[in-house]
Amino acid sequence: MKNGPGRSGLIMDEPLLWEKGKKGRNGMSIPESDVPAAALADELCGEGPDFPDLSEVEVVRHYTRLSQWNFGVDTGMYPLGSCTMKYNPKINEKHAGAEEITSAHPLLDDEYCQGTLRIIYELQNFLAEITGLDAVSVQPAAGAHGELAGMLIFDAYHQNKGKKRSKILMPDTAHGTNPASAALCGYKPVPIKSGERGILDVEQIRELMDEETAGIMITNPNTLGLFEENIREIAEIVHEKGGLVYGDGANMNAIMGIVDLKKCGVDVLHLNLHKTFSTPHGGGGPGAGPVCVVEELKKFLPSPRVDFDGSTYKQVEDTASIGRMHGFHGNYGVLVRAFCYILTMGAEYLEKASQYAVLNASYVKVKLKDHLHLAYDRPCMHEAVFSDKNQQENNVSTLDIAKRLMDCGYHPPTIYFPLVVPGAIMIEPTETESLEELDTFIEVVKKIVKEAETDPDLLHNSPSRFKVKRLDETQAARNPCLCG
Amino acid sequence: MKEVHELNLPEDVRYTKDHEWAKLTGDTIKIGISDYAQDQMGDIVFVEMPDVGDTFEEGDEFGTLESVKAVSELYIPVGGEVVAINEELEDTPELLNQDPYGGWIVEIKPKDTQEIEQLFDRDAYLGVLKDE
Numbered sequence: 001m002k003n004g005p006g007r008s009g010l011i012m013d014e015p016l017l018w019e020k021g022k023k024g025r026n027g028m029s030i031p032e033s034d035v036p037a038a039a040l041a042d043e044l045c046g047e048g049p050d051f052p053d054l055s056e057v058e059v060v061r062h063y064t065r066l067s068q069w070n071f072g073v074d075t076g077m078y079p080l081g082s083c084t085m086k087y088n089p090k091i092n093e094k095h096a097g098a099e100e101i102t103s104a105h106p107l108l109d110d111e112y113c114q115g116t117l118r119i120i121y122e123l124q125n126f127l128a129e130i131t132g133l134d135a136v137s138v139q140p141a142a143g144a145h146g147e148l149a150g151m152l153i154f155d156a157y158h159q160n161k162g163k164k165r166s167k168i169l170m171p172d173t174a175h176g177t178n179p180a181s182a183a184l185c186g187y188k189p190v191p192i193k194s195g196e197r198g199i200l201d202v203e204q205i206r207e208l209m210d211e212e213t214a215g216i217m218i219t220n221p222n223t224l225g226l227f228e229e230n231i232r233e234i235a236e237i238v239h240e241k242g243g244l245v246y247g248d249g250a251n252m253n254a255i256m257g258i259v260d261l262k263k264c265g266v267d268v269l270h271l272n273l274h275k276t277f278s279t280p281h282g283g284g285g286p287g288a289g290p291v292c293v294v295e296e297l298k299k300f301l302p303s304p305r306v307d308f309d310g311s312t313y314k315q316v317e318d319t320a321s322i323g324r325m326h327g328f329h330g331n332y333g334v335l336v337r338a339f340c341y342i343l344t345m346g347a348e349y350l351e352k353a354s355q356y357a358v359l360n361a362s363y364v365k366v367k368l369k370d371h372l373h374l375a376y377d378r379p380c381m382h383e384a385v386f387s388d389k390n391q392q393e394n395n396v397s398t399l400d401i402a403k404r405l406m407d408c409g410y411h412p413p414t415i416y417f418p419l420v421v422p423g424a425i426m427i428e429p430t431e432t433e434s435l436e437e438l439d440t441f442i443e444v445v446k447k448i449v450k451e452a453e454t455d456p457d458l459l460h461n462s463p464s465r466f467k468v469k470r471l472d473e474t475q476a477a478r479n480p481c482l483c484g
Numbered sequence: 485m486k487e488v489h490e491l492n493l494p495e496d497v498r499y500t501k502d503h504e505w506a507k508l509t510g511d512t513i514k515i516g517i518s519d520y521a522q523d524q525m526g527d528i529v530f531v532e533m534p535d536v537g538d539t540f541e542e543g544d545e546f547g548t549l550e551s552v553k554a555v556s557e558l559y560i561p562v563g564g565e566v567v568a569i570n571e572e573l574e575d576t577p578e579l580l581n582q583d584p585y586g587g588w589i590v591e592i593k594p595k596d597t598q599e600i601e602q603l604f605d606r607d608a609y610l611g612v613l614k615d616e
Contacts, residue, residue, distance in 0.1 A: 176555075392485060416553045422524070473552045477529035478577065 081426025146270025235265020
């Protein structure tokens with residue numbers, strides 16, 4: 001039986017930088033000062049900052065060791081559902097690191113940075129083509145920031161029509177950022193319960209949608225990994241009452257180049273370049289959350305966008321723009337990486353990536369559904385949501401299973417989300433993993449399910465192979481110690 | 485997690501479908517969460533409470549609970565005005581896990597003390613739990 005890539009081995013210990021080094025030790029020799037000494041004003045004098053005194057090799061070893069305690073998609077499989085932790089091709093880094101790009105000053109006039117603007121312009125066009133929508137702004141810095149831009153556009157649209165609306169429909173499978181973004185714009189989220197099949201029920205929306213409601217926020221496929229089959233009918237109901245449809249593109253990796261969102265009735269959509277378009281992700285970003293809209297809403301897009309008149313690329317502001325969402329050109333380095341990904345993949349292989357992402361998740365779902373409880377036994381898209389229901393009799397929880405997976409060499413999946421599935425275990429393998437990797441992962445999960453019956457304490461005491469063992473999350477949340 | 489028969493469900497409080505409890509003493513009502521709710525949520529790490537003087541209609545959200553697993557809204561079982569909040573919970577939210585019925589969250593002066601009669605008694609609440 002396979003154990004997965006996790007093995008025990010030597011883990012180098014490493015103290016804090018302040019616990020290392022010796023007074024006066026230095027990483028470099030600074031030339032003797034030939035500037036005559038002069039008195040400083042008293043208010044500028046005082047104790048200097050408390051820097052550690054270290055040699056170069058001490059610093060290099062420190063950070064190398066810390067990096068070895070880390071786990072990333074370059075280390076192993078990272079099936080963190082809803083996050084699309086796909087591999088980040090190194091060619092993206094090469095181009096984003098090119099001197100022509102890194103040295104371009106953000107305050108250059110348009111005429112001196114035609115190349116950097118062209119990348120934004122072409123990326124806007126690619127994203128429009130991939131989603132089916134008409135116009136794009138690449139300003140927002142991340143997914144939730146894109147949602148906020150989208151909700152500001154909703155608000156601008158309704159104000160422009162002469163009537164502010166007060167509510168917004170919110171499926172109970174939504175990411176928590178959705179109601180938060182809507183609430184920031186003054187909307188009261190109205191929760192919608194998902195129907196029995198795990199997707200939205202048209203009748204409920206017909207009942208709740210009224211002329212006080214600005215629209216609906218839909219993630220498709222939703223966070224259960226299920227395709228919202230009724231999206232067109234739902235969009236019609238919302239449009240009939242003068243509302244707009246927001247598409248949360250967090251799960252775009254399932255439908256890239258396959259589903260035309262405009263035809264689905266979506267008016268505003270954000271994309272997560274750091275999910276779907278392979279830019280680095282995790283550890284806090286930076287990400288990028290471009291917002292895409294239908295023609296009618298183009299005039300509200302965040303500014304500036306880049307336009308092309310046949311000879312020059314120019315930064316432009318749309319007539320009724322909601323304004324800036326970010327300094328300068330957005331998270332430009334991230335945009336370059338996504339642009340590179342799209343160019344290297346091409347239309348055909350972007351579509352294939354989505355197909356493989358769905359195939360991989362479906363394979364995991366089918367292979368594991370007799371071992372872990374499957375919340376909704378239906379064809380899934382890019383992720384499958386299991387739960388700890390079958391393990392409860394042995395007092396083994398989702399948390400224990402996730403921790404044991406770490407010991408076996410995998411990043412844990414997303415757990416306890418979506419909230420509609422108690423004890424959820426959300427697995428998204430992405431297209432990155434090969435059949436052999438998937439098979440090993442599946443074998444490991446099966447092994448853990450057996451261990452849950454035969455040796456529950458092994459799971460309760462996991463992880464045991466790491467620098468730190470099971471952390472006391474409760475204590476960490478109740479009494480956080482943030483100052484070393 | 486506890487089986488239904490292992491839950492502590494006292495007779496002298498009333499329950500809601502959202503797993504809050506309410507108890508009338510004199511002309512005020514104390515409100516907290518049931519043993520089932522604290523067990524499902526796991527270790528509670530933060531309680532967000534309303535201000536004294538806030539008024540709520542029955543079913544309004546009056547605060548949130550944060551556990552290591554999730555954040556949940558609290559819904560008021562009976563409408564009224566908040567006359568006290570359990571300030572102990574600010575530093576020791578674990579009281580809700582340790583003693584869910586001693587660890588009340590808010591005390592309200594209800595508009596109508598009779599409203600509490602509409603809530604589930606122990607047996608009816610047990611029925612709700614068995615269906616979950």
